[in-house]
Amino acid sequence: MAKVLMVGVGGMGSHHLECWRKMPDVQVAGICDVYPGRAQEKALDGEAVFTDMDDALAALPDIDLVDIAVPSYLHRALSCKALSHGLHTICEKPLALSYEDGKAIFDTARENGVCFMTAQVVRFMRPYAALREMIRDKRYGNVMRAAFRRLSGTPVWSWENWMLDEQKSGGVPFDLSIHDIDYIVSVFGMPDNITKHRATCSEEGYTDAYTVTMQYGAAQITAEAGWYNCAMPFCADFRVVCEKAVILYDGKQMTIYPRGHESVPVSVDLSAVHKSEVKGINLTSDDGYYEELSYFKECALNGKAPDFVPEKEVLAVLKLAEGKTDQPAF
Numbered sequence: 001m002a003k004v005l006m007v008g009v010g011g012m013g014s015h016h017l018e019c020w021r022k023m024p025d026v027q028v029a030g031i032c033d034v035y036p037g038r039a040q041e042k043a044l045d046g047e048a049v050f051t052d053m054d055d056a057l058a059a060l061p062d063i064d065l066v067d068i069a070v071p072s073y074l075h076r077a078l079s080c081k082a083l084s085h086g087l088h089t090i091c092e093k094p095l096a097l098s099y100e101d102g103k104a105i106f107d108t109a110r111e112n113g114v115c116f117m118t119a120q121v122v123r124f125m126r127p128y129a130a131l132r133e134m135i136r137d138k139r140y141g142n143v144m145r146a147a148f149r150r151l152s153g154t155p156v157w158s159w160e161n162w163m164l165d166e167q168k169s170g171g172v173p174f175d176l177s178i179h180d181i182d183y184i185v186s187v188f189g190m191p192d193n194i195t196k197h198r199a200t201c202s203e204e205g206y207t208d209a210y211t212v213t214m215q216y217g218a219a220q221i222t223a224e225a226g227w228y229n230c231a232m233p234f235c236a237d238f239r240v241v242c243e244k245a246v247i248l249y250d251g252k253q254m255t256i257y258p259r260g261h262e263s264v265p266v267s268v269d270l271s272a273v274h275k276s277e278v279k280g281i282n283l284t285s286d287d288g289y290y291e292e293l294s295y296f297k298e299c300a301l302n303g304k305a306p307d308f309v310p311e312k313e314v315l316a317v318l319k320l321a322e323g324k325t326d327q328p329a330f
C-alpha cells in the first residue's frame with residue numbers, strides 16, 4: 001500500500017485527493033493545508049491533518065509519495081522540501097514561474113535519487129491522447145493548421161486571490177496557456193518560430209487574453225487562452241486541419257471529418273473514468289487526473305523515470321513561457 005501526503009487541498013488538491021482515494025493500492029496518510037480547518041474538513045477517518053508541511057513530514061516518516069497542489073509561486077519551495085526528504089513527488093503545473101526554479105526542482109530530485117513529475121494533465125486526457133496518436137502515425141497526413149483553445153471566466157475563487165496576482169500565478173500565460181503549449185511541444189517538438197499576443201484589462205475585474213502562434217515549417221499552430229471578466233463557462237477544445245481530414249474536439253465530442261467520406265465520431269471512452277465532486281474549479285474533463293496520478297505512482301514505486309512528461313520538455317516550455325525564445329531548442 002503506497003502512502004500519500006497531499007499538500008494543498010484547494011480546488012485542485014481536493015480533486016487529486018478524490019483520485020488517490022479511488023486507487024486500491026493507495027492510502028492517503030496525511031493532508032496538509034495552511035488554511036485553518038481546510039485539511040480537517042477534507043479528511044476522512046485515518047487521514048492525519050496538518051497546517052504545516054514540516055510537521056507532516058516529521059509525523060509521517062513512512063510516506064511514499066507527496067502530491068503538491070499549492071499556489072504556483074510555492075511549487076519550488078515545497079517540492080524541494082519533499083524531494084530533500086527523499087520522497088517521490090508530483091507537483092501541479094505550472095511547475096514554476098521561471099526556468100531557473102523549474103530546473104532547481106529537477107536537480108533536487110536527481111540529487112536525492114527520487115522520482116519527480118510535473119502534473120501536465122492534458123497529456124493524459126483521452127481526446128488529446130487520441131489526437132497525439134493520429135498525428136504521430138500520420139493516418140490523415142501531415143498537420144497543416146491547428147488551433148487549441150482554453151477559456152474561462154476570471155478565476156476569483158483562489159486562496160488569498162493568488163491567481164490574479166501575476167507574481168504568484170504568472171497570469172494566463174503560465175497558469176492556463178501552459179496546458180496547451182506543453183501539449184503542442186510534446187507532440188510537435190520545439191517550434192521554428194513563436195509569436196505571442198497578450199491584452200489585459202484590470203478595470204472592474206480582470207481580463208487576460210493571450211494567444212501564442214507556433215510555426216512548424218508551413219504549419220501554424222495556435223494556442224488561445226483567456227480569463228474573461230464575465231460568467232462565461234470554462235471551455236477547452238481543438239481543431240486540427242490535416243492533409244486528409246479535419247479533426248474537431250468541442251470539449252465533449254471528438255469527430256473526424258475525412259476528405260471525401262462521412263464524418264466519424266471518435267469514441268474516447270470516459271465510462272470508466274473518475275467523476276469529480278469538486279466544484280469551483282476549471283476541470284477540463286475528468287479523465288486525465290486519475291491517470292496522471294496513477295502513472296506517477298507506478299513510475300515512482302517501480303523505479304522508472306516518468307518519461308511521459310520528460311524534464312527536457314517541461315523545462316523547454318518554461319523557457320517558452322518566459323519568452324526566452326533565444327534559448328537553444330532541446
Ligand SMILES: NC(=O)c1ccc[n+]([C@@H]2O[C@H](COP(=O)([O-])OP(=O)(O)OC[C@H]3O[C@@H](n4cnc5c(N)ncnc54)[C@H](O)[C@@H]3O)[C@@H](O)[C@H]2O)c1
Binds near residue numbers: 013033038
Ligand atoms: N491541472 C489543472 O487542471 C489545474 C487546475 C487548477 C489549478 N491547477 C494548479 O494547482 C495549483 C493549486 O491551484 P488551486 O486552484 O487548487 O488553488 P487554490 O487557491 O484553490 O488552493 C490552494 C491551496 O493551497 C493551500 N496552501 C497555500 N500555501 C500552502 C502551504 N505552504 N502548505 C500547504 N497548503 C498551502 C491553500 O490554503 C489552498 O487551500 C496551482 O499550481 C494551479 O496552477 C491545476
